[in-house]
Amino acid sequence: xxxxxxxxxxxxxxxxxxxxxxxxxxxGEEVAQFNGAYKVTEGMLEKYGPKRIxxxxxxxxxxxxxxxxxxxxxxxxxxxxxxxxFYSVAFDQIVNNAANVRYMxxxxxxxxxxxxxxxxxxxxxxxxHSHTVENILAHxxxxxxxxxxxxxxxxxxxxxAIRDNDPVMFLENTILYGEKGEVPEGDIxxxxxxxxxxxTGKDLTIVTYGRCVLHSLAAAExxxxxxxxxxxxxxxxxxxxxxxxxILRSVAKTHRLLIVEEQRPYCSIGSHIAAIVxxxxxxxxxxxxxxxxxxxxxxxxxPPVEKQQIPNVDRVIAGILRLL
Amino acid sequence: MSKKSPESAETKSDACAVKPSxxxxxxxxxxxxxxxxxxxxxxxxxxxxxxxxxLPVYNSGKIGGFLHLYIGQEAVAVGACSLMGKDDHVxxxxxxxxxxxxxxxxxxxxxxxxxxxxxxxxxGKGGSMHYFAPDLNYWGGHGxxxxxxxxxxxxxxxxxxxxxxxxxxxxxxxxxxNQGAVHEAYNLAALWDLPVLFVIENNGYxxxxxxxxxxxxxxxxxxxxxxxxxxxxxxHDVYEVRATLDAALTRAxxxxxxxxxxxxxxxxxxxxxxxxxxxxxxxxxxxxxxxTKDPIQVFQNQxxxxxxxxxxxxxxxxxxxRAESERAVEFAEASPFPTAADIQKDxxxxxxxxxxxxEGRIFFNQP
Ligand SMILES: Cc1ncc(C[n+]2csc(CCOP(=O)(O)OP(=O)(O)O)c2C)c(N)n1
Ligand SMILES: [Mg+2]
Numbered sequence: 001x002x003x004x005x006x007x008x009x010x011x012x013x014x015x016x017x018x019x020x021x022x023x024x025x026x027x028g029e030e031v032a033q034f035n036g037a038y039k040v041t042e043g044m045l046e047k048y049g050p051k052r053i054x055x056x057x058x059x060x061x062x063x064x065x066x067x068x069x070x071x072x073x074x075x076x077x078x079x080x081x082x083x084x085x086f087y088s089v090a091f092d093q094i095v096n097n098a099a100n101v102r103y104m105x106x107x108x109x110x111x112x113x114x115x116x117x118x119x120x121x122x123x124x125x126x127x128x129h130s131h132t133v134e135n136i137l138a139h140x141x142x143x144x145x146x147x148x149x150x151x152x153x154x155x156x157x158x159x160x161a162i163r164d165n166d167p168v169m170f171l172e173n174t175i176l177y178g179e180k181g182e183v184p185e186g187d188i189x190x191x192x193x194x195x196x197x198x199x200t201g202k203d204l205t206i207v208t209y210g211r212c213v214l215h216s217l218a219a220a221e222x223x224x225x226x227x228x229x230x231x232x233x234x235x236x237x238x239x240x241x242x243x244x245x246x247i248l249r250s251v252a253k254t255h256r257l258l259i260v261e262e263q264r265p266y267c268s269i270g271s272h273i274a275a276i277v278x279x280x281x282x283x284x285x286x287x288x289x290x291x292x293x294x295x296x297x298x299x300x301x302x303p304p305v306e307k308q309q310i311p312n313v314d315r316v317i318a319g320i321l322r323l324l
Numbered sequence: 325m326s327k328k329s330p331e332s333a334e335t336k337s338d339a340c341a342v343k344p345s346x347x348x349x350x351x352x353x354x355x356x357x358x359x360x361x362x363x364x365x366x367x368x369x370x371x372x373x374x375x376x377x378x379l380p381v382y383n384s385g386k387i388g389g390f391l392h393l394y395i396g397q398e399a400v401a402v403g404a405c406s407l408m409g410k411d412d413h414v415x416x417x418x419x420x421x422x423x424x425x426x427x428x429x430x431x432x433x434x435x436x437x438x439x440x441x442x443x444x445x446x447x448g449k450g451g452s453m454h455y456f457a458p459d460l461n462y463w464g465g466h467g468x469x470x471x472x473x474x475x476x477x478x479x480x481x482x483x484x485x486x487x488x489x490x491x492x493x494x495x496x497x498x499x500x501x502n503q504g505a506v507h508e509a510y511n512l513a514a515l516w517d518l519p520v521l522f523v524i525e526n527n528g529y530x531x532x533x534x535x536x537x538x539x540x541x542x543x544x545x546x547x548x549x550x551x552x553x554x555x556x557x558x559x560h561d562v563y564e565v566r567a568t569l570d571a572a573l574t575r576a577x578x579x580x581x582x583x584x585x586x587x588x589x590x591x592x593x594x595x596x597x598x599x600x601x602x603x604x605x606x607x608x609x610x611x612x613x614x615x616t617k618d619p620i621q622v623f624q625n626q627x628x629x630x631x632x633x634x635x636x637x638x639x640x641x642x643x644x645x646r647a648e649s650e651r652a653v654e655f656a657e658a659s660p661f662p663t664a665a666d667i668q669k670d671x672x673x674x675x676x677x678x679x680x681x682x683e684g685r686i687f688f689n690q691p
Contacts, residue, residue: 034532034603057502057538058469058530086468089503124388124440126451128467265688296687297668301451302440303388308664319690 001184007040007177009151010116013158014041014078016187018048021076024162027054027063028080028117037082038118038177060086064115065093068167071113072101076162084119084171085131098167099142114161116170120211120262121299121310123174130299132262134209135269137169138240144168144192145239149213151181153237156190164192173211193241197250201232204324205250207273208260209236212311216260219316229324239269247273248281255286256323262310265293292319345626350567352407358632362641364406364562365627368398368620370645371422374431377649378421378438381656382597387438391452394422396592399619400525401426403565404493407573408461411490413479415463415472417497418453419525419591427462429455435652441659448662449670469530470496470503473522477509480520484580491519491576493569499530501543513582514550521572522547524586525559531595532604544586552582559589560617563626590617 004012017024030037032045032055045053056063060081067077081087087094094115101109121130138145144166148154154172161168198213199220206216213235220231232250236243251257257277259270270291277289295309308315347353356364375393382391394401397419405414405426416423424434429445437444438452445455446465455465463479466472476494483490500506501524513520524543528535535543547554553575557568565587572583590613594601627633674681 030531030533033537037531055533055537057533058499059502059504061504062502089468089470089505124451125390126454126467127449128453128471129389265690291690293690295664295667296689297671298449300449300662300667301389301437301446301454302448302662305440305448305662305664305667306388309667 001182003180004151004155004183005177006148006151006154006172006179006181007038009155009181009183010040010158010172011042011044012183013155013162015044015047017159017162018044018052021162023074024076024078025052025054026078026080027056027067029056029058029082031055031080036080038174040177041080060089061093064090065097067113068093068098068101068111071111072109076112076114078114078116078162081115081117083129084117084133085129087115087133088131094137094143094167094169095140099140102166103142110165111167112165114158114168114170116158117172118174118177119171120173120175121294121306122211124301124303124306126301127298132294134171134239135263135267135272138269142167143240146170146192146237147209147239148172148237149176149198149210149235151179152183152188153190153196155183156188157192157237159187160189160192163189171210176211179214190237192238193243195237195243195246196235197232197246198235199231199233201230202254203230204232204256204258204320205247205254206231206233206258206260206316206320207236207247208233209239209269210262212260212262212316215311215313215316218313219320222313222317223320229320231320242273244276244280247277251277251281252284255284257285257289258319258323259289259291260311260316260319261291261293263293264296265291266296268293287323290319290323292316344629345561345563345622347561347563347567348626348630350563350570352566352570353563361627361630361632362637364402365620365623365633366641366645367402367426368562368623369641370431370648371398371402371425372620373642373645373649374425374434374652375421377653378435379597381438381653387452388440389451389453390418391438391597392419392595393591393593393597394419396613396619397525397527397559397589398422399562399565399623400523400559400587400589403562404523404569407566407570409490411483411488412573413461413463413476413483413490413492414495415476415479415492416465416495417469417472417500418465418467419497420453420455420465423495424455424457424462424465427457427460429457429460429462431648431652432655435649436656436659439656439659440661441656442662442666443655443659447666447670470500470506472496473500473503473506474509476522477513477518477520480513480518480582481516484519489577491521491573493521493523493573495523495525497530498524498526498528498535498543499533499538501546502539510547510550510552510584514552517580518582519576519580520582521569521576522582522584523569524584525589526586527589527591529591529595529604531599534604544584547584552584554584554586556586557588559587560619560622562619562623
């Protein structure tokens, strides 16, 4: 199987979908001539031309809203936010228009748009550029939220996202862009709402997604070597829809749950999952559900301190040790 | 406005061929003492040397995140901020080092901020894009394109509300003019006669996108739709910047009228240090500007012509600016980092006080 970076895997999905469906259009700041701020769309302008790969002005509310409008007539725009942090400029378009138009029209209008870009901390770009917005997006019924942790999933989920008839918010990670993985060639898709079991185990379940899957795997390996712990890791892949069944099955096996997320803990994805698990599997739990997330403050710039603010392997290990 | 004026394309010769300033006799410039002229020059040199010194630090990995250099644009911040009175305020975007030095911030805490040290101007919390000095009427340093423009309008609102005769200068790039918030701010300012100047530093590019590829129509002219006056001026000549902004500021302070000021300028470096700057402009364009319009060279020539600067003084100013940036690096190197315990300080006013003023749990901590 070919080995691709996460970045290349997304590019492969975008390219294949551009070739498959003439209604797919890619737009965003610097996606075309500059080859993308993070080079996800590198080479695509040259290959597919300026009708399909379009540079926009710095007008997020305008171009995201325009994409939503175009999608109502059957265009399938894939809009890049250079950082998901800039979604706030287009927030009204996303939560009022994209999320609600189907509902408010009594199901008459579909909105098959994809909005994609990186949403992560850890690169010292400060509070304005480090938002992790999956919880805020997932809070809005009508939106779907995708958070791939590896190259193969990124490709398959992106293809699913583009073909989906609802607005899909696709959250990447600048630190993962260079991560390599085996990626099947050709037309691979993954259904939304199906988590992956990234590691099987019986002592404790970690539910996680995105880059935190990597921290969790590293922590699990460390503790297997040093203490013989056998930890199961569930990679959610999508936040909405959420694969609750896989979480519950794992908790029924391990009876202990740690949620690891690059999220501030107040009203996070983890809060939501913890609520569901105690509602639906209270009797399976042998310990309180714990969460490891971002320390509850805006993102600090200072490089060595930011490393401590977001989840890292040491903090995941500390979380596991409180449960085992 | 196209980046290359026909005139600059012709004057390819060395910097000494630069013509004397046509704005030296403007009252606001004629009134300057020699010492004040030298100070304007010195500030520009200090900005440039500071930023040049940042580069190797960034390349050595000691500065994280983004570093947007202002090199080439110095006359804009220095000219504008030199006009500030005690009730005038400034706000800008992420390309904020020049304005910081221009308003009088000390370069030591500026460098320490880049290092992410606790002695930084924002305690290592903001980084390069988020410098602030409210004591100097400098309100940042803002990372979201266009986001500072409504804030600048708010500074003007507050000045007017409190009955002061001041004005706010809200700086943005040529790319920022396409943000909706900018247009909403224009309308508010014009509708309510707020003393704000919307200063567009038009360096021709927003990241890798030229003005022609991002903006319909002329940038300054958009003011007309809001019944606002607009000015267009060159940003390579600090006298011209001062003459233009002085007129606009006086009008803002005395008649409480907003205006748009579009200043034609140029950045020599990539958008940020991470931008290889290979796809969207050619070297010749940069060299051309450097040779014919470099703001420091232009003003140096002017002051030599005026017999205010001598070769010895030029040398001394430069050496001192280099030494200053070296001292800033030493200060930053020697300073400690914040600790994890600092992460949750400065989030709320009330939690920074000895006694909480509200009840309930405000932070949610985990292992
Ligand atoms: C809302 C928002 N969108 C995009 C960005 C990314 N970005 C940062 S600077 C920039 C270009 C801005 O260009 P301009 O306004 O001309 O200012 P200059 O960099 O030339 O000083 C872009 C696209 C951002 N910071 N905020
Ligand atoms: Mg610009």
